[in-house]
Structure formats: C-alpha cells, structure tokens
Amino acid sequence: MALNLDLIRATAQRVAASHGLDVVEVEYQGSSKHRILRIFIEKNAELRGKLAEAVKAERAEAGLPAAVEIDQLAGITHEDCQQFSQDFGTVLDVEELVPGAEYTLEVSSPGLDRKLYGEPDYRRFAGSLVKLQTFEPVAGNRHWHGRLTEVKEHSIVLDRSAVRQKGKSRKKDAANEAVEIEFANIEKANLVPEL
Numbered sequence: 001m002a003l004n005l006d007l008i009r010a011t012a013q014r015v016a017a018s019h020g021l022d023v024v025e026v027e028y029q030g031s032s033k034h035r036i037l038r039i040f041i042e043k044n045a046e047l048r049g050k051l052a053e054a055v056k057a058e059r060a061e062a063g064l065p066a067a068v069e070i071d072q073l074a075g076i077t078h079e080d081c082q083q084f085s086q087d088f089g090t091v092l093d094v095e096e097l098v099p100g101a102e103y104t105l106e107v108s109s110p111g112l113d114r115k116l117y118g119e120p121d122y123r124r125f126a127g128s129l130v131k132l133q134t135f136e137p138v139a140g141n142r143h144w145h146g147r148l149t150e151v152k153e154h155s156i157v158l159d160r161s162a163v164r165q166k167g168k169s170r171k172k173d174a175a176n177e178a179v180e181i182e183f184a185n186i187e188k189a190n191l192v193p194e195l
Contacts, residue, residue: 019087021080022043023039023041024117025040026038034104036106039088039106040109041081041084075109076109088105092105115189116132118183125148125191126151128148129146129194130148130189133188144158145160146159146161146162146163147162147163160179
C-alpha cells in the first residue's frame with residue numbers, strides 16, 4: 001500500500017477542524033526505518049477573527065490602541081499540538097493511512113518564519129517581509145528579500161527598499177526597488193519575523 005498524502009491531508013484537516021484548527025502543510029520524509037510524518041497546524045481563520053475581536057475589546061477597555069493583526073493571534077499552544085496529535089494519530093492507525101507500523105508523527109506550528117504555500121498565503125500575509133527563491137532568475141537574481149506589497153492574479157510584487165541591501169550602493173531609483181515575480185517561478189518563500 002502506497003502512502004497517499006492527499007488522503008492524509010484531507011483526514012488531518014477533518015481532525016483539525018474538530019479542534020478549531022487548520023492544516024498548513026503535510027510533509028513526509030525518511031527511509032523505510034526512519035519515517036517522519038510532519039503536520040503543521042494553526043488556529044482556523046474564524047477563530048483567529050474571534051480572538052482578534054476579543055483582544056481589541058480588552059484593549060479598548062484598558063484605554064490602549066485597538067490595532068491588532070489577526071495573524072498575530074494565530075499561535076498554536078503545546079496543548080493544541082498534543083490534542084491534535086493524539087486524535088489524528090489514532091485515526092492514522094485505525095484507518096492505516098501510513099503503511100507499516102514504524103513512523104513518527106510530529107505536529108507543530110508553522111513558526112514565525114513559516115513557509116508560504118500559494119496565493120491564499122501571499123494574500124493573507126500581504127504587507128509582511130518575505131524571503132524567496134525563484135526557479136529561474138528574475139532581473140539576474142534568484143534570491144529575493146523584501147516587503148510583499150501587492151498580490152496580483154499570477155504574480156506578487158516585492159518592495160526591496162523595505163530591507164537594507166548588503167554590499168550594494170543605495171540608489172533611490174524606485175523602479176529598481178520593486179520586483180514582480182510570477183507564482184509559477186517561486187520555488188520557496190518564507191516570512192521574515194519582524195520583532
């Protein structure tokens with residue numbers, strides 16, 4: 001029996017939804033003796049919205065500014081991971097979704113420097129700093145670092161002026177500060193934490 005990652009993802013999402021969570025990504029690695037199934041989870045969008053409203057109300061009562069980004073409240077607790085892992089692990093074993101008895105299930109948050117997985121993530125994190133790598137060079141470069149300023153139908157726009165470029169003279173040419181990159185050309189992309 002072969003491993004069906006699509007079925008595992010659908011099952012993980014079903015279990016996650018029962019806990020008010022969403023599955024961000026599913027990864028499978030390893031050889032026959034050391035196999036690891038990793039599931040990255042986060043609070044679902046509806047719950048993040050409710051948490052943001054509650055925090056805004058609390059801040060307003062305390063006389064503090066109400067500005068709270070919904071994604072600042074997307075944190076996963078150890079208890080979230082433990083409960084999901086227990087329930088999902090049981091389903092994996094009962095439905096025999098991972099062939100063979102020996103594998104490790106790891107459940108965690110995607111982290112502050114989370115990977116971005118497609119257009120919905122780019123839209124959600126518009127305005128954030130990102131690092132990305134392209135398959136083919138764009139303007140002679142495959143590695144980019146900048147603020148995600150725009151998400152178009154088939155591409156994104158990065159503002160490179162948001163980060164200090166090392167070893168390069170800083171010219172104030174706005175045309176050279178923004179770069180447009182097609183979704184199909186993005187090999188990998190991650191958020192850059194702003195602390």
